[in-house]
Structure formats: structure tokens, C-alpha cells
Amino acid sequence: MSDDDHQSLKAWGRRSYVPATTTRDGDRYVRVSRGMVLSPRRIAGWLALLALFVAVPDIASLSSSIQQRVLHQGVLFGLAAVGLNVLLRHTKLVSFGHAAFFGTGAYTAAVLASQFDVTSMLLLLAAATLVGTLMAGVIGFLSLRHTGLYFSLLTLAFGQLLYAIAQGQSYLGGSDGLPVRPGEANRATLFGVELSADVYSVVVYYLTVLVVVLALFVMWRVVNSPFGNALDAIGQDRTRAQFVGIPVRRYVLAAFVISGIYGGVAGGMYGLVQQHVRPEATLYFLRSGEILFMAILGGFGTLVGPLVGGVVLVFLQDVGRDFTNYFDALTGIVLLLLVFGFPRGIVGSLQSGSRLRAAVSTFSDDPAIVGEWATEAWTSLWAAVGRARRNLRMLVLGVR
């Protein structure tokens, strides 16, 4: 599709508030909602993905190797990563402390449930979101006085501060953490209805699906809005952004708070799912690193990439644990592969215009190209070995 075609397609998508099922003349495109124009194939793809997402509890009951809990955790950390991605993708700031908001959300739900006996699921979730937002406001206000490395270090420091507090305070359960088991049924209720253990896990799962779909939709609107445009501008040239009239600091703080909201919601949901919150699992700085890794793994240039990255990483870790004691090495290897081979992440590499896509299409045009690739790879490998030998000889024997 040429640029101009793409532009006119976009304009067509913007024109009406009413979702239309009519196709544009000539090309078969469907306007799903205002501003969202998809080809029928993509719609089918999305629907299939959503159906899969919804069917997980059923699939999980069929096979013991697919654990709903693992997927569920992956989705929630992935949701936090979607939030983090506002900073990473648009304002180009790297936060090393995003577990802070995830943990704040989780702990808010836990404290309300165990110390104040709040039983309503929705109330716990709302409170988790609210407190996560406030926390993001405070930490953002203090961290965003700096940019670059110092910003990253400050977010790391604040994250660890919260971790230390959660570890040390007996009110917060210390290193044992707190249960999220309010009321007589020992479980949160939905609209005042007590749920049995089986039903509870399914209900919480579907609540997550609902939250995630809603959160992705909102994020899609935000990043395509003038505000999202302003954040892109700030990320690409901060000085110019100022001299275009953007109150940079205020906007970046807003972006930081938005990313914190996503962390808070995800953390609150996590509390409801796990029914127990520990500092190690929610606030520790390795969690922040993982959330960052998820965004990069899934493709931080895309909207859904971080979510995919979350599911994949948590799944990998779970599988890795079964295979070997060195499962952390597995994530390391994946990260190396990613940086050297697929810097655009999983979703980014599957998009059109990516190197992987290009390679696949050359391959389908002419399968014989594989021979050429192999020769090329061999030549460059041989050259690398040659360089390494020369360097080693110089190190050992000195330059002659």
C-alpha cells in the first residue's frame, strides 16, 4: 500500500462515529470503530486471539501442561509493561522501578482486604488503581527532575525504597507478605456475591480479560491522540518540543502517571489472582527489570507487544524451571538473541517492513536463496573467527 493510499484509508476511518461494516470500494477494508480500519484477515486474527484468550480456562482444564495461573500472571505483568511502554516508546525514558506501581497496587488490595476486611473485588481493584496512580504522581514528580541515566537511577531507588518498607513493616506482613482473603468465604466477592474457589478463579480471569481489552483500547486512543503526538515529540527532540510550546515537564509527568495507572491496575488484579502478596514477587527490583524486558521482548515499538512479551517471558521462566536449575540463564540467552537478531521484539518482527518479514518474502519468492544465506553466514563467521585469532595473538604476543 502506498503512502497516499494509507493516508486516504486513515482519513476514511476517521470520518464517522458509527462503526460500519461496509467495505470501501475496491479494497476490502472494514471500519471496526471510528479510526480503526482493518482488513478482514486482521479482524479474523484479532477475533481468534480474543477467543483464545477467553477460552483459556476451558483449555487449561483439558491439559495440565497449560497452566492458567502462569498465563494469567504473564498477562498481568504484561499489562504493567504496556503501561511502562508509554515512557519507553513515546517519551523515550527508561524506568527501572516500575514494579513500584505494580507492588503498590497489589499491596493496596492486600492491606484493604486483610486489615480493613474490604471484600468487594471491584472496590479493591479501584483502590489499587487509585493508590498506584498517586504513587506514580509522587515518584514521577521527584524523579522527573532529571532525565537520562539519573532518571532511571531515581526510579530504581524509589522502587527499592518501597521494597524495603514492605520487607520491614510488620503491618505489611514483612517478607511473608499479606493474604488477600477477606470475608467469611476467604475470597473477594463480586457485587456482594460469594464465589466458590473454582468459580472465583474463572471470574477473576474474565475480569482480567475485560480490564486488559479496555486498557489496550484506551492506550490505543491515547497514543494516537494529540497528547500522544506531544509525547512522541518530547521523546524525539526535547528541546524542540519546548520550543514548539509543549510544557515538557508537565506532559512527561502525565505520561509517567498514566504508566503508573496501568501498573496499579495490574498489581491489584495480581493480588486478587494470587490471593497473597509478597514483597519479593511484586516489589523487588528484578521485577522492574522483568517488566522492562517484557516490553522489549514483545516489541516496545508496538501497542500489544509488551503484553505478548509478558506472557512469553513468564511462560519461558515457568518451563525453564522444569528443565534446569539455571533457568535464569535461559532469559539471558533470549535477551541476547533478541538484541542481536530481533531488536524489534516478537510483535515488531512480525510486522510489515521488518527484516524477518522481508526475509520470509524473499524466501517464498526463491527458496534457493537459503544456499546463499548459508554461504554468507559461513563467510562472516569465518571472518569473525579470523579477527578473533588475530586479536588473541596480539594480546598474547603483542603487536609486531
Added chain:
Amino acid sequence: MLKATNLKKSFGQLVATDDVDVEFGREPGEMVFIVGPNGAGKTTLVNLLTGLLEPDDGNVVLTRTDEDGETVERDITNMPPHERVKAGVVRSFQVVHVFEEMSVRENVRTAVLSEQDLLGSAFSFSDEHGGVEALVDDLLERFRLDDQQHVVADKLPHGDRKLLDVAMSFALDPDVLLLDEPTSGVSARETDYVMETIVNVSKAEGVATVAIEHDMDLVSEYADRVVALHQGGVLGEGPASILETDDELRRVLLGVGA
């Protein structure tokens, strides 16, 4: 009108701006060139006027006529850059500052959205504001960038990048526009094209424009007034003809005469 009085700025021992009094935009569309040798304090002066630097002393006052025809004076000495832009003082940089990953159109759109106070809107699409798109089309045409509107900024030839930078500045509807070397790095063939485009638009819009420029041929051709700086202070000012007649100016700027 932008007026600076007793403006001073030092960096340690170096006095970059030494008690400067200048006025820009005495009449709408006035084209003023700031000239002077390297280190004369030209860029520092522009930085002080636009808020990238804060002066040690002195003040900057912006005078404009409001809708009722009354003259309003605003002291903008310590105003942050983004507020100055909103007040009507806009600049470009010697090294092109544009949003490199956006297309030409998106760059200009960002500036127009800002001028229309729409950047805070989080729940509309950035490309669906009809009025904005019309303004973007108009600017792209005036700056002769419409053929390249879907090209990503960092793939653009240098002369067009300069024009894009200036187009974005014009999109902000300035009263006073300060351009730090709009033709630097532009090939000799293109300098006239770039400067002519800028002057045409600023005359048509009545935007008081101030440009730092080293090319004396361009200055003589396009200047309504020239301000010459030397060692941080104003050495002289007047019509472009002073570059021919003022001996001291000629000695400092061109190294001719005794």
C-alpha cells in the same frame, strides 16, 4: 515588538552579552539580520531572548497590540521557553531540531496542534481536526514541502530540513521569529531558495523576523535593518547600506580597511 534592555550574560570570565539594547519588529514583517564575527554573542543573544538561557541582568519585554487596538507590554525575562512560544516569541536553531521519526506532515501538524492548544487532548485522533489539517496543507504549500509531506524528517535533504524547521516555527503563529543561521549547512545553490521562501512568508504574514547570518550577500539583499554585534556588545545598527559605508563595521566584519 521584542525589546531587550541592558541585557547581560557571562559564562565565568567570558562576557558573552555585554549590556545590549535591541529592538526587533518595529514594524510588522520587518526583516532584521544579526551579523558579527564568531564569538560576538549572536547565538547567546537569541538564547536570552527566547528563554534557553536566563540573563544575569536586564530585561526582555514583548509589546503587542491586542484586538481592541491597545498596546500590551509583557515582561518575559524569566518566562520559560514554552510559555514564550505561546506569547509569540518563536525560534529555530542553527542545528536543525525537528522530530526525526515523524513525517514532514506530522512535524508541522504537531506545531499547529500546539498553536491551537489541542495537544492536551487525549481522546481525539491527532489527524482528525479539520481546521488543523487545512492549516497544515497551507503551510506545506507555502514552504514548498507538499511533495515531500509523507517523507520521514531524517530522510529529507538538508535544505528542506531547514525549511521544515522554519515552517514549524511559522505554524506557531509568532509575532517575532528568531532564526539562528537559517542557511547554515545549506549548499550555495540552495541558500537563496531557502532565504527567499522565508522572507516571502514572513512579509506575507507580517511576522517580524530576526536572522543570524554570515552570508553578506544575502544580508544586503534581504535586510530591512542590520544589527552588528562585536565582543558581546552592539557595534552598530542601521540599514543594510551601513555594511558598505561604516568603516569600523567593515574592518570587524570583513577585515578590510584600516
